[in-house]
Amino acid sequence: MKVPFIDLKAQHLPISDELRRVVSEVVESADFSGGSFVQKFEEQFAAYCGTKHAVGVGSGTDALWLTMKAMGIGPGDEVITVPMTFFATAEAITMTGARPVFVDVDRESFTLDPEHLEKAITPRTRAIMPVHLFGQTASMDAINEIAHRNGIPVIEDASQAHGATYKGKKAGSLAHAGCFSFYPAKNLGAMGEAGAIVTDNGDLAEMLRCLRNHGQDSKNHHPVIGWNSRMDGIQAAVLQLKLRRLDSNNELRRRHAMAYSAALDSFDGIVPPCECVDAAHVYHIYAIQAIDRERLIKTLTEQGIGHGIHYPVPVHLQPAYRKLLGHQPGDFPVSEQSAKRFISLPMFPELNEMQIAAVIDTVRNAVNSRRAA
Ligand SMILES: Cc1ncc(COP(=O)(O)O)c(C=O)c1O
Structure with a gap:
C-alpha cells in the first residue's frame, strides 16, 4: 500500500463546500488585501493563542523578520538561534542586518539547549529565538530565565507548533512575541502564503501593523520605512475556517x-x-x-x-x-x-x-x- 507523506487534498475534501463559501464571501466583498477578514482572523488567532494581539503578515519568514525590525534589531546586533531548523529562521536574522549566533540543540527535544545559551550571550545579543521544532516547544522556563536575567527579549519561532502547549500555555504566548507560518503544509495552513505574530505587547503589535503596510500608521503618512507584507483576505478567511479544526x-x-x-x-x-x-x-x-x-x-x-x-x-x-x-x-x-x-x-x-x-x-x-x- 502506498502512503503519501502528506495529503492536503484529503484535508480539504470534507470542508470543500465551506472553503468555496468563505472564498466567495471574500470575492463578493472584494476585501482582498488586509481588511475585515484579516482583522477577524487576527482576533480569533490571538484568542486561540491566549495573547492580546495577533498581526497577520505575508509569511512566517516575514513574521520573524518584521518582529526583529520592530524591536529595532539591525546591523551590529546578534540574535541567538539554533542550527537545527528550517533555513528561514537564520535567514530572517541575516536579512535584518544582524548576525545569527547558533546554540546547539538538546538530545531529547532537539530544541535550543539552555545549557549552552548563557555562554553565547554577548553585549551585542538583542534577541533569543528558540524554535519549537516539529511541533514541540523548547525548554521555555530555562530559556526565559536566562533571557530575563540578561535583559534580552525572546522571540518564539512557532512556525511548526500551532496549538502546541508548554505547561498548559500555547506556543506563541510563552515569551515576548511568537511567530507563525501558515504555509499550506503546516498544522494550520493557508491556501497560499501567510504568517502572523502574536504578542501581549501593544506597542510591538502597533509597530508591526505599521511595518507590514509600508511603514504607514495612517493613509499616506509613513513615520517609518516598512514593507508590503499584508495578509490577504482569502488566506484570512480560509484560516478562520481551518482554525476551528x-x-x-x-x-x-x-x-x-x-x-x-x-x-x-x-x-x-x-x-x-x-x-x-x-x-x-x-x-x-x-x-x-x-x-x-x-x-x-x-x-x-x-x-x-x-x-x-x-x-x-x-x-x-x-x-x-x-x-x-x-x-x-x-x-x-x-x-x-x-x-x-x-x-x-x-x-x-x-x-x-x-x-x-x-x-x-x-x-x-x-x-x-x-x-x-
Ligand atoms: C521553523 C520555521 N521557521 C520559519 C519558517 C518560514 O515560514 P514561511 O515558509 O511561511 O515563510 C518555516 C516554514 O517552513 C519554519 O518551519
Missing part, C-alpha cells in the same frame, strides 16, 4: 504519533521522537532517528511510503552560512548527528489505521533486512 486535527496527529511510537520503540536502530515533560507535542513532523537511514530510505521508496528529511544539513553548514560565518563540521555536534539520522514518516490528521500499519510494516522490514545483512 486545529485542535481536533492536532489530537488526531497525536494519536497517530502514539500508534507509530508504540510499535517503533522496540525496533532495533530506530529511535522514535521523545515527548518532553511539560510540553504537548502537536507532531507537525513525525521524525524518527534511524541508525541505518540509507537502508530505511531505500525500503520506504521501494514500497511507495512517503518520507522526508528535516533537515539534512544543519543551517550552520549550509554553503551560505559556512561562507558568511565560517562554521565547520563539529561546531554543533547534536544538530549535525541528528541531521544524519532524522527521517520523517507520513503525518497528517487524515491518516488511517491501514496506512499507519503499512508504514510500521515497512520500517520493520527495513530493520529486519539490516539485521539479516
Whole structure:
C-alpha cells in the first residue's frame, strides 16, 4: 500500500463546500488585501493563542523578520538561534542586518539547549529565538530565565507548533512575541502564503501593523520605512475556517504519533521522537532517528511510503552560512548527528489505521533486512 507523506487534498475534501463559501464571501466583498477578514482572523488567532494581539503578515519568514525590525534589531546586533531548523529562521536574522549566533540543540527535544545559551550571550545579543521544532516547544522556563536575567527579549519561532502547549500555555504566548507560518503544509495552513505574530505587547503589535503596510500608521503618512507584507483576505478567511479544526486535527496527529511510537520503540536502530515533560507535542513532523537511514530510505521508496528529511544539513553548514560565518563540521555536534539520522514518516490528521500499519510494516522490514545483512 502506498502512503503519501502528506495529503492536503484529503484535508480539504470534507470542508470543500465551506472553503468555496468563505472564498466567495471574500470575492463578493472584494476585501482582498488586509481588511475585515484579516482583522477577524487576527482576533480569533490571538484568542486561540491566549495573547492580546495577533498581526497577520505575508509569511512566517516575514513574521520573524518584521518582529526583529520592530524591536529595532539591525546591523551590529546578534540574535541567538539554533542550527537545527528550517533555513528561514537564520535567514530572517541575516536579512535584518544582524548576525545569527547558533546554540546547539538538546538530545531529547532537539530544541535550543539552555545549557549552552548563557555562554553565547554577548553585549551585542538583542534577541533569543528558540524554535519549537516539529511541533514541540523548547525548554521555555530555562530559556526565559536566562533571557530575563540578561535583559534580552525572546522571540518564539512557532512556525511548526500551532496549538502546541508548554505547561498548559500555547506556543506563541510563552515569551515576548511568537511567530507563525501558515504555509499550506503546516498544522494550520493557508491556501497560499501567510504568517502572523502574536504578542501581549501593544506597542510591538502597533509597530508591526505599521511595518507590514509600508511603514504607514495612517493613509499616506509613513513615520517609518516598512514593507508590503499584508495578509490577504482569502488566506484570512480560509484560516478562520481551518482554525476551528486545529485542535481536533492536532489530537488526531497525536494519536497517530502514539500508534507509530508504540510499535517503533522496540525496533532495533530506530529511535522514535521523545515527548518532553511539560510540553504537548502537536507532531507537525513525525521524525524518527534511524541508525541505518540509507537502508530505511531505500525500503520506504521501494514500497511507495512517503518520507522526508528535516533537515539534512544543519543551517550552520549550509554553503551560505559556512561562507558568511565560517562554521565547520563539529561546531554543533547534536544538530549535525541528528541531521544524519532524522527521517520523517507520513503525518497528517487524515491518516488511517491501514496506512499507519503499512508504514510500521515497512520500517520493520527495513530493520529486519539490516539485521539479516
Ligand atoms: C521553523 C520555521 N521557521 C520559519 C519558517 C518560514 O515560514 P514561511 O515558509 O511561511 O515563510 C518555516 C516554514 O517552513 C519554519 O518551519
